[in-house]
Amino acid sequence: MGKSTLDAADLRILEALQRNGRLSNVDLAEQVGLSPSPCLRRVRDLEEAGYIQGYAAILDRRRLGLGVVAFVEVKIDQNAEGDAVFRRAVERIPEVVSCFVMTGTMDYLLQVVVPDLDAYAEVSMKRLLQIPGVKDVRSSFVLDVVKHSTALPLPPA
Amino acid sequence: MGKSTLDAADLRILEALQRNGRLSNVDLAEQVGLSPSPCLRRVRDLEEAGYIQGYAAILDRRRLGLGVVAFVEVKIDQNAEGDAVFRRAVERIPEVVSCFVMTGTMDYLLQVVVPDLDAYAEVSMKRLLQIPGVKDVRSSFVLDVVKHSTALPLPPA
DNA sequence: AGTGAAAGGAGCGATAC
DNA sequence: GTATCGCTCCTTTCACT
Numbered sequence: 001m002g003k004s005t006l007d008a009a010d011l012r013i014l015e016a017l018q019r020n021g022r023l024s025n026v027d028l029a030e031q032v033g034l035s036p037s038p039c040l041r042r043v044r045d046l047e048e049a050g051y052i053q054g055y056a057a058i059l060d061r062r063r064l065g066l067g068v069v070a071f072v073e074v075k076i077d078q079n080a081e082g083d084a085v086f087r088r089a090v091e092r093i094p095e096v097v098s099c100f101v102m103t104g105t106m107d108y109l110l111q112v113v114v115p116d117l118d119a120y121a122e123v124s125m126k127r128l129l130q131i132p133g134v135k136d137v138r139s140s141f142v143l144d145v146v147k148h149s150t151a152l153p154l155p156p157a
Numbered sequence: 158m159g160k161s162t163l164d165a166a167d168l169r170i171l172e173a174l175q176r177n178g179r180l181s182n183v184d185l186a187e188q189v190g191l192s193p194s195p196c197l198r199r200v201r202d203l204e205e206a207g208y209i210q211g212y213a214a215i216l217d218r219r220r221l222g223l224g225v226v227a228f229v230e231v232k233i234d235q236n237a238e239g240d241a242v243f244r245r246a247v248e249r250i251p252e253v254v255s256c257f258v259m260t261g262t263m264d265y266l267l268q269v270v271v272p273d274l275d276a277y278a279e280v281s282m283k284r285l286l287q288i289p290g291v292k293d294v295r296s297s298f299v300l301d302v303v304k305h306s307t308a309l310p311l312p313p314a
Numbered sequence: 315a316g317t318g319a320a321a322g323g324a325g326c327g328a329t330a331c
Numbered sequence: 332g333t334a335t336c337g338c339t340c341c342t343t344t345c346a347c348t
Contacts, residue, residue, distance in 0.1 A: 014221075017214035021178050024324065035334050040326070053215045056307045057174035060210050064171075066309055071259070071266065087303050094310040101301035102228070109228065109297075113309055140266075144258035146244050150213045150307055152223055152270055153251040182342065195316050197343070317348075324341075331334080 003049050008157050009034060013042055014051065018151040021055040058150060061113060068114045069142040073106035074128065075135045082133030089131045095123045106138075160206050165314050166191060170199055171208065175308040178212040215307060218270060225271045226299035230263035231285065232292045239290030246288045252280045263295075 006014075012032040016023060023031070029039035046052050061069070076082050090099045090110065098111045110128075114120045120139070128137055163171075169189040173180060180188070186196035203209050218226070233239050247256045247267065255268045267285075271277045277296070285294055 014214070014216060018216060019213070021212035021214040025326090026324065036324085037326080037335080038333055041333095050217050050220050053217050055178035055212060055214055056176070057171070057178040057212055058210045058307065059171060059175060059309050060207050061309055063207050064309060064311065069257070091304055094308070096304060097309070098305045099303035100226070100299045100305075101303065103298045103300060108303070141260045142257045143260060146256035146258065146265070147248055147253065148255045148257075150215065151251070152216050152218055152221060152254070154221065181340095183340090192317065193342080194318080194344090198316095315348105318346090320343100320345090322341105322343085325339085327336105327338090329334105329336080331332105 003045060006051070010042060010046060010051075011154055011157065013039070013046065015151075015154055017043075017052065017055075018154075056150075065115050066113050068116055068120055069145075070112045070114075070120055070139045071142070072110040072112055072124070072128070072140075073136075073138045074108040074110060075137075076107050076131075077133040077135060078107070079133075086131055086133060089127075093123065093127055095119075095127075160202060163208070167199060167203060167208075168311055168314065170196070170203065172308075172311055174200075174209065174212075175311075213307075222272050223270050225273055225277050226302075227269045227271075227277055227296045228299070229267040229269055229281070229285070229297075230293075230295045231265040231267060232294075233264050233288075234290040234292060235264070236290075243288055243290060246284075250280065250284055252276075252284075 003010075009032055013028065016028055016031050025040045025043070026036050028043070029036040032039060034042070043052070061067075074086075076086050086108070087099075090096050090108075095112050095114050096110050097113050100109045101107070102109045112120065112123060114123060124137055124139065128134060160167075166189055170185065173185055173188050182197050182200070183193050185200070186193045189196060191199070200209075218224075231243075233243050243265070244256075247253050247265075252269050252271050253267050254270050257266045258264070259266045269277065269280060271280055281294055281296065285291060
């Protein structure tokens with residue numbers, strides 16, 4: 001199932017699709033210097049090999065009235081059960097955009113997107129703190145976004 | 158330029174396109190309960206009004222050999238010039254996936270994606286610390302990803 | 315606002331190199 | 332592995348409700 005090495009054309013395809021996921025196959029083929037058929041086959045292969053997980057519309061957070069982004073450190077009672085419960089709960093909160101286990105003292109680092117501070121209070125108090133095992137929630141808020149990219153750094157060639 | 162309110166159909170369109178940005182217009186129209194023509198017109202309007210910033214292929218970080226994600230707190234000499242220089246520099250480092258100004262003590266919070274710790278050392282020492290005005294760089298590393306979504310939370314209806 | 319039809323173009327399979 | 336052909340379906344515009 002799936003190739004294990006990427007040649008230069010594959011990398012060009014991935015780079016182009018990171019920039020514009022709705023490129024038509026003919027346009028993509030032209031950008032990467034292939035004719036449409038082999039280009040499409042490569043894209044399908046990259047999808048099936050799992051290099052491409054999917055495609056998404058990138059929405060404008062502020063335009064949608066989502067003015068508040070918070071990074072939240074969550075401490076929970078450390079046991080396997082509590083972890084599983086917490087993870088499942090977080091999975092189902094759409095305001096939690098991402099959730100990582102980190103090195104250092106904190107247990108989880110969450111990124112939360114909400115319309116305003118009231119909505120943040122709601123998520124923090126009524127959702128996160130309600131999850132059994134959650135001991136501490138510490139929030140920092142984003143004052144300004146310098147950069148926010150969905151594109152991963154790919155090897156040069 | 159552009160509508161200022163979103164009706165239920167608009168929200169269904171945005172939600173569907175967040176999940177699958179390559180949906181064909183006919184499939185999208187079916188999912189949101191419209192016929193293709195008005196559906197396409199709405200999508201175009203949403204794009205031009207800035208609700209949809211663009212479309213991107215979502216790549217699999219690990220499959221691409223990018224095993225290390227770090228959150229990096231960067232302290233810089235606080236003056237307008239230094240800030241502008243720092244922002245411009247960060248903009249041009251593809252390994253820096255995002256960069257925020259945060260409340261609290263740290264000046265910037267960066268998210269960095271690299272293949273391994275050697276590459277991280279390279280970015281940290283030879284790129285970030287080289288930027289004039291950068292005083293301190295503190296890194297935490299992601300041990301596990303519980304959730305990582307590009308989808309923003311949209312109002313229910 | 316939504317519907318329906320019509321033309322141009324793209325996707326995608328088959329085939330050949 | 333790559334390109335060309337050809338059929339089908341989608342996209343997109345226009346006239347109409």
